[in-house]
Amino acid sequence: MRVDVYHQLHQDSIQKNDKNLCVFCVLGRSRRRRRKRRERAFSCRFAEDSSMDSQPQPSGNTPPPKPWERAGGSTGPAPFKPPSGGSTTDVVEASGTAKPGEIVSTSDRNTAVNRNALSRPVPTRPWEQNYGTANSYGGYNSTMNYGSGYGSGTYGSGTYGSGTYGSYGGVGGGLYGGGLYGSNMYRGGYGGLQGSSGLYGGGMYNSGFGGPMGGYGMGMGGPYGDQDPNNPYGAPPSPPGFWISVLRVMQGVVNFFGRISILIDQNTQAFHLFMTALLQLFERSGLLYGELARFVLRILGVRTKPKKVRPPGPDGLPLPGPNNQNYIEGPKAAAPTGSWDNVWGNGAPN
Amino acid sequence: MPVFKTPFNGYSVKFSPFYEHRLAVATSQNFGILGNGRLHVLDLSPSPSPQPISQLTSFDTADGVYDLAWSESHDSLLVAAVADGSVKLYDLALPPTSNPIRSLHEHSREVQSADYNPVRRDSFLTSSWDDTVKLWTTDRPASVRTFKEHAYCVYSAVWNPRHADVFASASGDCTLRVWDVREPGSTMIIAAHESEILSCDWNKYDDCSIATASVDKSIKVWDVRNFRVPVSVLNGHGYAVRKVKFSPHRRSLMVSCSYDMTVCLWDYMVEDALVGRYDHHTEFAVGVDMSVLVEGLLASTGWDELVYVWQHGTDPRAP
Numbered sequence: 001m002r003v004d005v006y007h008q009l010h011q012d013s014i015q016k017n018d019k020n021l022c023v024f025c026v027l028g029r030s031r032r033r034r035r036k037r038r039e040r041a042f043s044c045r046f047a048e049d050s051s052m053d054s055q056p057q058p059s060g061n062t063p064p065p066k067p068w069e070r071a072g073g074s075t076g077p078a079p080f081k082p083p084s085g086g087s088t089t090d091v092v093e094a095s096g097t098a099k100p101g102e103i104v105s106t107s108d109r110n111t112a113v114n115r116n117a118l119s120r121p122v123p124t125r126p127w128e129q130n131y132g133t134a135n136s137y138g139g140y141n142s143t144m145n146y147g148s149g150y151g152s153g154t155y156g157s158g159t160y161g162s163g164t165y166g167s168y169g170g171v172g173g174g175l176y177g178g179g180l181y182g183s184n185m186y187r188g189g190y191g192g193l194q195g196s197s198g199l200y201g202g203g204m205y206n207s208g209f210g211g212p213m214g215g216y217g218m219g220m221g222g223p224y225g226d227q228d229p230n231n232p233y234g235a236p237p238s239p240p241g242f243w244i245s246v247l248r249v250m251q252g253v254v255n256f257f258g259r260i261s262i263l264i265d266q267n268t269q270a271f272h273l274f275m276t277a278l279l280q281l282f283e284r285s286g287l288l289y290g291e292l293a294r295f296v297l298r299i300l301g302v303r304t305k306p307k308k309v310r311p312p313g314p315d316g317l318p319l320p321g322p323n324n325q326n327y328i329e330g331p332k333a334a335a336p337t338g339s340w341d342n343v344w345g346n347g348a349p350n
Numbered sequence: 351m352p353v354f355k356t357p358f359n360g361y362s363v364k365f366s367p368f369y370e371h372r373l374a375v376a377t378s379q380n381f382g383i384l385g386n387g388r389l390h391v392l393d394l395s396p397s398p399s400p401q402p403i404s405q406l407t408s409f410d411t412a413d414g415v416y417d418l419a420w421s422e423s424h425d426s427l428l429v430a431a432v433a434d435g436s437v438k439l440y441d442l443a444l445p446p447t448s449n450p451i452r453s454l455h456e457h458s459r460e461v462q463s464a465d466y467n468p469v470r471r472d473s474f475l476t477s478s479w480d481d482t483v484k485l486w487t488t489d490r491p492a493s494v495r496t497f498k499e500h501a502y503c504v505y506s507a508v509w510n511p512r513h514a515d516v517f518a519s520a521s522g523d524c525t526l527r528v529w530d531v532r533e534p535g536s537t538m539i540i541a542a543h544e545s546e547i548l549s550c551d552w553n554k555y556d557d558c559s560i561a562t563a564s565v566d567k568s569i570k571v572w573d574v575r576n577f578r579v580p581v582s583v584l585n586g587h588g589y590a591v592r593k594v595k596f597s598p599h600r601r602s603l604m605v606s607c608s609y610d611m612t613v614c615l616w617d618y619m620v621e622d623a624l625v626g627r628y629d630h631h632t633e634f635a636v637g638v639d640m641s642v643l644v645e646g647l648l649a650s651t652g653w654d655e656l657v658y659v660w661q662h663g664t665d666p667r668a669p
Contacts, residue, residue, distance in 0.1 A: 101492030
């Protein structure tokens with residue numbers, strides 16, 4: 001940020017803060033220091049004018065004394081150097097160890113590992129696990145942040161027109177479909193990744209695409225559903241273990257959506273067309289195979305009975321996913337409340 | 351006693367050092383895995399009322415908030431540790447539209463903890479999954495110093511309550527390190543557990559005593575002058591212990607919370623160290639705090655999206 005921005009921050013802070021104090025300028029609590037600070041008119045680097053008339057608050061910047069401050073000291077001599085006077089910045093700079101704004105890169109971190117005194121093996125970082133194909137998905141690895149990575153990298157950039165929330169819709173649809181929020185989060189919860197409409201896709205953030213995308217998440221949770229990776233009652237429970245399992249599942253989701261995201265980045269309309277075509281293809285082929293099967297059975301002399309109409313899903317909408325065979329094998333007219341067109345979302349426009 | 355429902359999963363709760371009725375809660379959507387975050391500032395009503403906890407304000411973030419720290423120098427200043435690697439400063443005196451007053455982007459991965467210097471009151475520490483601890487001051491737009499020695503995520507960095515220059519950090523590399531901000535490297539390396547260490551805290555009444563909480567379900571108390579063996583090993587949690595905190599009022603009292611969904615109170619100096627167990631949470635209990643201003647007042651939060659505030663000895667769920 002530029003200096004004038006900080007100056008503005010300083011001004012804003014003084015103006016808007018009812019205590020008439022810039023929060024950036026607050027240094028210590030002792031009266032002496034406060035007076036000293038007033039004398040030098042704050043060390044706030046954002047104050048353009050050194051005669052800024054900010055007055056320190058009598059009580060606003062000093063908390064009540066801590067209970068342990070009234071008690072005695074330690075049980076013996078402490079192995080610490082005696083404290084230095086002055087502000088933290090001064091102390092660190094005087095010691096020559098200051099390195100303002102240092103950003104630690106991955107290579108730096110490896111060096112740090114090498115000079116580590118302990119040679120105990122450390123667990124693999126969840127985000128550094130190699131799943132074979134991980135590097136081919138830029139949306140995931142290039143951002144190195146699966147949290148906001150979906151928002152900014154893969155699904156963001158205004159594709160859904162609703163900023164952050166819309167951007168989570170797509171992934172959320174796949175990841176959280178049914179499973180995580182199911183009745184039993186710990187046991188086999190991730191099996192729920194197979195199909196079902198997404199939580200966010202269902203209109204929570206009005207992301208019309210979420211639902212069908214959740215539907216296409218089917219099968220990805222498959223290999224992990226049985227392993228029950230998030231079971232804290234089994235093997236030694238640990239957060240990295242949990243993260244690893246979560247990320248492993250997410251990797252599957254990302255692997256799939258990473259491919260589609262190429263289209264999203266290009267053009268929303270292209271994505272829409274792609275999905276529509278895909279759905280239509282399934283529908284047509286479903287019809288085709290249904291007819292074919294009936295034809296074959298009829299040749300074989302088997303009479304096919306019309307299938308029972310399945311009840312509609314929540315909100316009266318048809319349920320997408322593999323369980324709803326009615327749509328694959330039956331004719332369109334048998335759909336209880338509508339055609340495939342409505343699957344795009346809960347009332348979201350096509 | 352008061353209960354507050356947050357829309358997201360709780361991650362951390364801390365009492366204000368200035369007002370006995372105020373606390374802040376850090377929450378993350380979808381268990382902190384993916385989604386947004388929110389920082390709540392809550393007020394307890396002084397007298398019995400239909401709404402014992404009310405929300406003073408809240409701040410939304412684009413990623414989960416894993417931890418927070420109240421400023422010791424200004425009653426309305428809050429530091430938030432955000433999962434996108436940023437450290438954000440909020441001023442409650444300003445409207446939400448003017449917040450955050452600062453967003454510091456230096457950590458390359460999730461920031462797991464934040465702690466404000468209680469002695470010098472002008473600086474704070476953040477620890478991150480990028481294996482580093484950073485020292486910040488409120489008058490600088492960049493970190494003053496970065497401490498990189500840990501070989502794995504640093505889950506917690508806590509100032510010594512009596513030495514303005516000394517702090518400790520707990521990491522997934524199974525070590526606890528003690529640092530002096532004037533020294534180039536750590537001054538002590540304690541191989542405290544065989545598993546990852548998730549939390550540490552200094553004894554407020556003994557500046558040489560520190561507790562560590564680990565994935566191996568145990569809490570250990572160490573004396574930094576003789577750290578070959580722990581002073582005490584506390585077993586009783588069923589799963590990884592997520593946070594440990596020394597009482598601000600009693601020398602040997604500690605509170606801890608765990609993935610076994612309980613909050614436990616310990617007196618590490620007596621034989622039966624487990625002096626209290628609360629099982630009010632229905633999901634992982636990940637945040638706990640003891641009020642500095644009201645003795646015995648506890649607060650906890652967890653993935654069940656609930657914040658409980660209660661007096662030790664009473665039932666947190668009691669209306």
